[in-house]
Amino acid sequence: MNKMPPSHAPTSPKLLDQLRDKLRLKHYSIRTEVQYVQWVRRFILFHDKRHPQEMGAGEVEAFLTHLAVSGRVAASTQNQALSALLFLYREVLEIDLPWLDNVVRAKRPARLPVVLTHNEIQAVLGRMTGAHGLMARLLYGTGMRLMECVRLRVKDVDFERAEILVRDGKGAKDRVTMLPQSLIPVLNEHIRHRRLLYEDDLAKDMAAVYLPDALERKYPKAATDWIWQYIFVAKSYSVDPRSGVERRHHMDEKLLQRAMKKAVLAAGVTKPATPHTLRHSFATHLLQAGYDIRTVQELLGHSDVATTMIYTHVLNKGGKGVISPLDHL
Numbered sequence: 001m002n003k004m005p006p007s008h009a010p011t012s013p014k015l016l017d018q019l020r021d022k023l024r025l026k027h028y029s030i031r032t033e034v035q036y037v038q039w040v041r042r043f044i045l046f047h048d049k050r051h052p053q054e055m056g057a058g059e060v061e062a063f064l065t066h067l068a069v070s071g072r073v074a075a076s077t078q079n080q081a082l083s084a085l086l087f088l089y090r091e092v093l094e095i096d097l098p099w100l101d102n103v104v105r106a107k108r109p110a111r112l113p114v115v116l117t118h119n120e121i122q123a124v125l126g127r128m129t130g131a132h133g134l135m136a137r138l139l140y141g142t143g144m145r146l147m148e149c150v151r152l153r154v155k156d157v158d159f160e161r162a163e164i165l166v167r168d169g170k171g172a173k174d175r176v177t178m179l180p181q182s183l184i185p186v187l188n189e190h191i192r193h194r195r196l197l198y199e200d201d202l203a204k205d206m207a208a209v210y211l212p213d214a215l216e217r218k219y220p221k222a223a224t225d226w227i228w229q230y231i232f233v234a235k236s237y238s239v240d241p242r243s244g245v246e247r248r249h250h251m252d253e254k255l256l257q258r259a260m261k262k263a264v265l266a267a268g269v270t271k272p273a274t275p276h277t278l279r280h281s282f283a284t285h286l287l288q289a290g291y292d293i294r295t296v297q298e299l300l301g302h303s304d305v306a307t308t309m310i311y312t313h314v315l316n317k318g319g320k321g322v323i324s325p326l327d328h329l
Contacts, residue, residue, distance in 0.1 A: 162178060206237060
C-alpha cells in the first residue's frame with residue numbers, strides 16, 4: 001500500500017501548485033509552466049528532497065553547475081533551468097537570490113542557422129501536401145515561427161490586404177507579415193473546409209476554443225465565435241490540461257515536424273532542416289533579393305537588428321558582398 005507523503009514534504013503538490021498559480025497569474029504559456037514545474041522538481045530531488053525555502057544561491061549554483069558539467073546540457077537548457085528557479089524564489093517564495101557568479105554556465109555555441117537554397121525549398125515543399133504542406137508554405141512565405149503558425153486564428157488573416165497579424169509572438173509582441181498571393185486561394189479553400197468542421201462542432205455544442213488571458217470571462221460567447229477558431233486544428237477533441245474542458249485544440253506541432261522530416265529525407269536534402277529552417281530561409285532569401293535588413297527585422301519580429309544580422313553571414317557572397325579573389329583570376 002502506497003503511503004501518502006507528509007504535508008511538509010518538498011515535493012508535495014502545495015509548492016508546485018503555488019508555482020503553477022503564479023505562472024498562470026503572469027500569463028506564462030502552458031509549455032513554460034510544464035518545463036518550470038519539471039525543473040523545480042528536479043532541483044528538489046537533486047538536493048535529497050529538501051524544501052527550496054531551506055536552500056539558497058549555493059544550492060542553485062550546485063544544481064546548475066551539475067547540469068553544465070555532468071549533464072553537459074545545452075546553454076539554452078541550463079538557462080531555462082535557471083529561469084525556472086529564479087521565478088520560484090522571486091515570485092513564489094519571495095526570496096531574492098544574490099547574483100549567481102559561481103555558476104558554471106554551459107557554453108553557447110556560435111552556430112550559423114541552417115538555410116535551404118531555392119531549389120531545396122522547392123524539393124521539400126513539393127513533397128508536402130494537405131494541411132502540413134500549406135503550413136510549411138506559410139512558414140517559408142511569411143517568416144512565422146512554428147507555434148505562431150499553429151496558433152493562427154481565423155481573425156488573424158486579412159485576405160483583402162494580403163496580411164497576417166501574428167498575435168502574442170515571442171516577447172508577447174504583435175506584428176504584421178505578408179500573406180503570399182499564391183497561398184490566398186489555397187488558404188481560402190482550407191478555411192472553407194474548416195468552417196464546415198466548425199459548424200459540425202457547433203451543432204454538438206463542442207465549438208468552444210481556448211481564449212487567452214481573461215477574454216473568456218469578459219466575453220463568454222466569444223469562445224464559440226467563428227473568428228476565434230484555430231485555422232489548423234486537431235482531428236479529435238482533447239482535454240485542456242488547465243481548465244479540464246474537452247474541446248478541439250489546435251494541431252499538434254509535432255505532426256508538422258514529422259511531415260517536414262519525411263519530406264526532407266524524400267527530397268534527398270542532407271541538411272538538418274526543420275520547420276524553423278523555413279523561417280531562416282525566408283529571411284536569407286529576402287536579403288538576397290535586396291530587401292532592407294530593417295524591413296526583414298520587422299517581418300521577423302526581432303527586437304534587435306543584431307539578431308537579424310546573423311543571416312548576412314549565410315548569404316552566397318558573405319555579409320558584405322565580398323567576392324573571392326580567386327574568382328577574378
